Amino acid sequence: MASYVVMVPKEAGAGDAVLVRDGFAFLAFIVPFLWFLWHRMWLEAAAALAAALLLGTLGTVQGWSAASTLMSLCLSLFLGLEARGLRVAMLRRRGWRQWGVVEADNGADAETRYMTELFDEEQPAPVAPLPELPAPPAKTAGRDTGPALGLFSYPGAR
Template sequence: MTVYSVYEPSDAAQDLEARAEALQFVKEGFSWPAFLVPALWLIYCRMWVEFALFIAVFGALQWGLGLDKPGHEVLGWLLAGLFALFAFQANDLRGAALERRGYRLVGLAEGKGRTEAELSFFKSWLAQQAKSGRSGESKPETARGKQSLPPVSRNEGEDVIGLFPQA
């Protein structure tokens, strides 16, 4: 199963169809496009701050390590490792970039693929919209229709790392 975080712009239209079109589904986990072509992936996702940082960090690494033959080999291995690390964090960075642009987390969707996840999310989301009788603010839902916790910004709850609270 693949899990997607679903984000809605804070200035969403009142029309239910327009709101549904504006939703952004962000896959949780490893991103192959971000691993294979990270700069193009950042441009495609319109993550300009992250793109500038990416260019600065990788440009500095290439300048610092790529001047001689042993430096090229070390640079190659270092870049491969950093690309893998970036690919594991890329979708989290995309979610943070969406929140920075005014989107809010409205729920989770899960399915064998994106299409199945979208269908299951919209089935429960549309039922919730009809039940509330308005197309405005809604409570977050999971794809199975169970009520989940309200959205939490990325800065809240930082006293817990994974399953372990900080000492």
């Protein structure tokens, strides 16, 4: 089962929620620039393009091609691992808030579970009436049988 982070806007209804799957984003690993553009993450797309161009330029320098290839692979791996976390961070910057986390096998099941939990949350649970407590026992004349100094009672002491 996968985890889905549910992000909701401040002023919209429950139907406007965005479910972001937690895990590796394969398309962000292969083509990070296009993945960021698809999800309207403009700053991240610009940063990914600048880093790719910088590493490509570094690869043309004599003796840096192997290092540039390795750094490019590491950058792609990092973006594949962190792309969905960056998407959640982008939504927070835009004023969205995190409603919670839903676990499901796929996106449709996650949306169904979210809606079910949302509507269960809106229905207040019925409140049961409090039980009647018995009346305290009446004090008897004579000795006080209560504890002394709050610890225990002393028999025969008045």
